[in-house]
Amino acid sequence: MDREDPATRAHILIEALPYIRQYWGQTFIIKYGGNAMVREDLKSQVMQDIALLHYVGIRPVVVHGGGPEISSLMKQLGMEPSFIGGLRVTDAATMEVVEMVLTGKTNKDIVSRLNRQSVRAIGISGKDDNCIQARKLDSPAGDLGFVGEIVQIKADILRLLVREGYIPVVSSVAIGADGESYNVNADHAAGAIAAELNASKLILLTDVEGVYRDFQDKRSLISEMDVTQAAELIEEGQAERGMIPKLEACMQALQGGVGRAHLIDGRLPHALLIEIFTDSGIGTMIRP
């Protein structure tokens, strides 16, 4: 069989039709991060995937955190990272760096890559129209500075952009009650936005295959579970530390009315398309 054969191509397009039909007009929240935000080939494939989603009638909203560029800039500036209980202490100077990188560099890089795919992307941060509102995270381990937890999503601007055919790209910087910036977890931001926008799907691009029943046993990948099982994984300590905010984000989204949450392996080329347009579910899917 020949991939260059037009008939094959036509067949494959037709086999995508049931999926296109099913998702037409729905809003998908895509948490973009990990290797898919680092490797040049993956970046480019994700942008194509999102453009395709847009053109077949899906309404994607992209939410992102930072990549390695934050640490890199901090190092250049001679700033010493400090941690409490494994969490980075974000003092005012660090917050400034975080915000500049996330909103001034990462966000606009995603935006212009999407625009090159002939879609119309608009980048905003949680400070625009006070879109993501947060308060200081009260950590038992100590004062983490400007690390915030989300209090409310004011999604008017997102709804407007989506309705008018734009693709919003949202950086995970939030605004506090007194106008101060907060660094919020991008997974949490994506989950909260998915719930507020009543999205059909929340999809998190990760650097793992999915969720494991036992994270030390790579053969225990869970391909499908429900929200109760996700909660149990966390409670029972079976979830990897990095997986916890992702599972929490999925749970918040699903409890807020989102149809499905997906944790997929962003290291696979076109992971988004494969997940959405074929029967080959990849990664872990969580039902309400």
Place this chain on the structure above:
Amino acid sequence: MDREDPATRAHILIEALPYIRQYWGQTFIIKYGGNAMVREDLKSQVMQDIALLHYVGIRPVVVHGGGPEISSLMKQLGMEPSFIGGLRVTDAATMEVVEMVLTGKTNKDIVSRLNRQSVRAIGISGKDDNCIQARKLDSPAGDLGFVGEIVQIKADILRLLVREGYIPVVSSVAIGADGESYNVNADHAAGAIAAELNASKLILLTDVEGVYRDFQDKRSLISEMDVTQAAELIEEGQAERGMIPKLEACMQALQGGVGRAHLIDGRLPHALLIEIFTDSGIGTMIRP
């Protein structure tokens, strides 16, 4: 290479993106006829193709004439076909049969096949809202009865249906000034509708590979020409008789502002998709 391989499938979807992008929001008039309207497997593929066009943002309008069912019903009714200069004489009784088959059988068959693809198709004839207006064709060869030529397209109902997301399916029965029915050539109807709707493309599904420079030489297939060359082919008698109304329809459409006209081989599975979504232009494309 494996067609079942999800990665392959994703790649092929992505390779369709530039075409989807290019045609998004445009109106395509599809003249449906020939074998594609007879063979069960082709019928089903055309319906899938049209549904896919709809779901990736193209606005298809289907125009059709009759297939072998008209002759078959006439024979059952013991009606003798009569011809003048190669054209069927359409007396009142014949016209009644033509209209019943086209509008009551063929049209609704297409409509319900499309609806099974989860699109919303509405079948109309040229008599609805006086959509296709015709007068008696003045043939030098003799009185052809209720064979008409198109005088005007009143496309309001088509514009409404397209704007609201329906797929109009139009049978080539026209209305005369005194309320009488006329049988009009479906290629001409498609061309006139394409011009009036300012369509991007007119695509005619035929039972040949395309247009030949010399219709007796199958190696002389023309893959691309302009409207002047099409006119010359007719004038110089190089065009096959059955190809003439098709070429005329393309010329009328192109002169009326349509972007491209295509004569493609409806006997190929998914000919529409291959023409629209791959580089493999099939058949003959005519530029303005």
Place this chain on the structure above:
Amino acid sequence: MDREDPATRAHILIEALPYIRQYWGQTFIIKYGGNAMVREDLKSQVMQDIALLHYVGIRPVVVHGGGPEISSLMKQLGMEPSFIGGLRVTDAATMEVVEMVLTGKTNKDIVSRLNRQSVRAIGISGKDDNCIQARKLDSPAGDLGFVGEIVQIKADILRLLVREGYIPVVSSVAIGADGESYNVNADHAAGAIAAELNASKLILLTDVEGVYRDFQDKRSLISEMDVTQAAELIEEGQAERGMIPKLEACMQALQGGVGRAHLIDGRLPHALLIEIFTDSGIGTMIRP
């Protein structure tokens, strides 16, 4: 007194004002059939009546079944009618004839007659956008073939057409779950559409004066009753066989929220206008 006298004419127009006022903006479902669909003079008067309704602000929707043309075409085709318990057995070949006549001939004849009155009529069948959905009628008397009972009305296309100022004309052909055609009773179709569109009135044109308390006593005409009384007439076997589906249609409409149902004598010239715009109630009116 002189009908040609302008003053008389003005008086009569003014006397219609209270009715026009009362019905302005309301939807009326008109079941068209019987002699009014056969006699040329009556046909023409009904079309004028419907046009007038439209122009004085009423929104008419026309529903029709077939007239004698179905039997006539079947006879021409040498098809033998067969009956079970008084109901016509509709095999696949018969269904094809029914559909061709209803949708390809009767429907378009009504449409073009209305259009000649300077309104904008659009003819559809129950297969367009799956507008009338049916299943096989489970008859105790035996297998009736493609005789259907209505399962659901999907009235989107009707609402769109009415809102945009068109007059929909609907033939009583329905679509089954597997795409097969069903012949449904046109009175039932009219009643179901009236209920779904939340019409103000359902008006059935019949070939009798109205409903009789005792159908063998022509002096027992009922000019007004309620839905309970209508049900009793059927239960007690007092209703003529032909009247039963009409009474059932009225009951379904009234139970679905329609304001009034009327059974009027379509053999009277301008029966619609007389019923709607004068105090002379004709035929039988049924209240909820």
Place this chain on the structure above:
Amino acid sequence: MDREDPATRAHILIEALPYIRQYWGQTFIIKYGGNAMVREDLKSQVMQDIALLHYVGIRPVVVHGGGPEISSLMKQLGMEPSFIGGLRVTDAATMEVVEMVLTGKTNKDIVSRLNRQSVRAIGISGKDDNCIQARKLDSPAGDLGFVGEIVQIKADILRLLVREGYIPVVSSVAIGADGESYNVNADHAAGAIAAELNASKLILLTDVEGVYRDFQDKRSLISEMDVTQAAELIEEGQAERGMIPKLEACMQALQGGVGRAHLIDGRLPHALLIEIFTDSGIGTMIRP
């Protein structure tokens, strides 16, 4: 023939259909005045006529001047009328009386009579939103005080009310550049409003049969003429004095694009309906 006969009534309604069709959606300016504004029976008939126009899809706008009530109130107040060259001198005190009667009594009387016909009438004067703008009439005969000539019509509020289904009733009081009130000729106001609203018809209700070729010869009634002939009538001194502003209003309207102007005899019951809905043109019709 029997006016009470439902069939007759139906026939007469149908005979109005071509007129209803023709005028559907059009704006008519009706200058209301003369006996039709004085005699109780005529008043009531004019209101019915206007309501009927509204309900059959015509958009009426009523413009009126004052009746005998102005002189009556002036007399009660002991004010002495004074005339220069046949025109009433309107000093400030007179203007106040004029405005109170026109806008506070006549206008609201028309409005509430219309509302009793179940239409929604709104009365305004030329001062509302500066709708009728005037300047002092420069009369060669002497200073006439607050008699104005129209400078401009600002028709926004009229367009809004008409579009929303209200019937505007406009009193002929205008606003000057410095906020002073002017008494303007109601015929002129109606003509200027007709031109500004691009009305189809301007209809003036008068107390004469129409325009005479020779106003001293009652047999010389003109049933139709064009705007040039109307101008000649004035220039040649053949027009009655009271007819001059009416002819001028018609000319202004027709030159401003209005389709037809009519001078009809408001003393005839239902003169409006007879003129609009029958072939019996009454009075004088002026073409552009």
Place this chain on the structure above:
Amino acid sequence: MDREDPATRAHILIEALPYIRQYWGQTFIIKYGGNAMVREDLKSQVMQDIALLHYVGIRPVVVHGGGPEISSLMKQLGMEPSFIGGLRVTDAATMEVVEMVLTGKTNKDIVSRLNRQSVRAIGISGKDDNCIQARKLDSPAGDLGFVGEIVQIKADILRLLVREGYIPVVSSVAIGADGESYNVNADHAAGAIAAELNASKLILLTDVEGVYRDFQDKRSLISEMDVTQAAELIEEGQAERGMIPKLEACMQALQGGVGRAHLIDGRLPHALLIEIFTDSGIGTMIRP
């Protein structure tokens, strides 16, 4: 400090910002009357104030009764005022005078003064579209003639005008069930309109400082109270007679959902602006 100093002016504008922000887009009902409707300087200031409210995004609706002009015209007409229990008996002739003055003079004077401030004011009475519906007031003291009490507000026309950016000016003349005019208390009209329009504020311009706890003690001015306290004031006979309808109007408005009612001293220049845009609450404010 220098009022001409641009910096001062800028500061003062900025100090109004919180109020502008708070009231942006809200509807305010302003009962206009008393000295503010008599003294030329105050009239002009009120018009400026209302124009400013409009331009900073507030939606004002003006309701007014009559001033001394009614009595003055009655005297001119030699009409004897007659009273029963302190209330003016309004016979038909008096009602005619009331209506002419209120609707034909006072209303249009307010309208054209507002229009000179470059806003777009439209004056209506309660008879327009039957906006204020009343019945005869049943007074225990005797027959008061055409003195009415409000039965219903039909606010469609007010909502339309407000939505389209006009300022409605409403005279307190109401319509009875049989089309007769009624004189209704303008305070009551303002309160009822405020409730029906779901206004944020009802503001009554009066000729006193505000409400006194003991109306004989000018030191007992109440600057704020709630609706219960207002009711007690009336019940306990502590309210001045002229204050009673004002308090009732406030109570009706507040019970109908209006946010705040204000009784302010219209004798102060720019009392409206001072009340709305500064912290210096003047007069009496009543909470729900």
Place this chain on the structure above:
Amino acid sequence: MDREDPATRAHILIEALPYIRQYWGQTFIIKYGGNAMVREDLKSQVMQDIALLHYVGIRPVVVHGGGPEISSLMKQLGMEPSFIGGLRVTDAATMEVVEMVLTGKTNKDIVSRLNRQSVRAIGISGKDDNCIQARKLDSPAGDLGFVGEIVQIKADILRLLVREGYIPVVSSVAIGADGESYNVNADHAAGAIAAELNASKLILLTDVEGVYRDFQDKRSLISEMDVTQAAELIEEGQAERGMIPKLEACMQALQGGVGRAHLIDGRLPHALLIEIFTDSGIGTMIRP
């Protein structure tokens, strides 16, 4: 005279009315920069001023460049500034810093300051929806790296935000044809946006009193000139170097249809309000 006196305050509000009226609904482009973007008190006043403009019906769009923070971050990062002919050479590393500061810090700081004034601000850069499109500036003096000149403004997103009541805040980072970032002059960006949006006013906040006829003579301040005079100032070398891009921006705006351009002294508290809402024109106004 007492600024705290409510009457004074009311007077001053009323004196702003003619200006509010004049500018209602108009779009103003405000180039924000200089000391007004540095000093904390001025920052806060500018935000209040812009919020007030918004609330009195003006539609402000804010355009900004960078302040001293760019240099400060470069210094922290050990980057050596390099200049050619007085212009900073912007290599890729510098461009990254510029973009991070402008879009990630300055822009969001403005946005959240505005939002604290209860308006709804959205910050974008020229990369969002390819809003500001630029190409490499071809400098005669040498290669300046990523310094760009504006090629086109695609203002859709700005029009959308303005129409929906948001205040767009635009950073002067542009997108090149190959997706690279360019640093464009913020004055030029403001001028080009003003022209594209058909703004009424372009207002540049500067750190000087205005334009001088002879920039070495502080007594030669020009309070008003036209576009020809502005061109002459540049040609004749009379304009200060820093003033040249500002004058060019004004000229481009005025030639593109903007009504007035203003160069005002941003060091004055509330300079915007003083310029817009008082007769005290400050700085230099340029007419077309």
